[in-house]
Amino acid sequence: MDWKIFLTIFGTVLIAELGDKTQLATMLFATDQHTSKWQIFFAASAALVVASAIGVLAGALLSQYINEKYLHYAAGIGFIVIGIWTLWRA
Template identity: 55%
Template sequence: MDAKIFATVFFTVFVAELGDKTQLATLLFSADKPASKWTVFAGAASALVLAAAIGVVAGGWLAQHVSPRSLKLLAGAGFVLIGAWTLRSAFTT
């Protein structure tokens, strides 16, 4: 296992998940008194693992069919568009 790639992916995903809808939903489920905290943790962790697995499989498939340069351009353009949309919504509300 490449420790540098592991650390980069871990840090990136960890920061991206902080304060997002997934974390807030998990917080609300665990705040429910009758809910077992371990069951909430297991459900949330399993969902994140499955979502990550889908991302890895989709990324592997894309890498076989699309050039790395095109993938980087597409990902960069997607992030720029999301950022522009976020800024637009912040200034228009």
């Protein structure tokens, strides 16, 4: 395993997920006194694993048809557009 790549992906996804809608929804579920915190943890973890698997599969499929360089450009432009849109709505 390439630990540099692992840690890069881990750090990027962790930072991206902190404070997003997923974390806020999970925190709201955790406020329910009648629901097991372990059940919430495992359900939320499983959902993130499935979402990540979809991302990996979609990326692998796209990379078969689109040059990696163009995918990087598209991702970069997408993040910029989302950032501008977020600032505009603030």
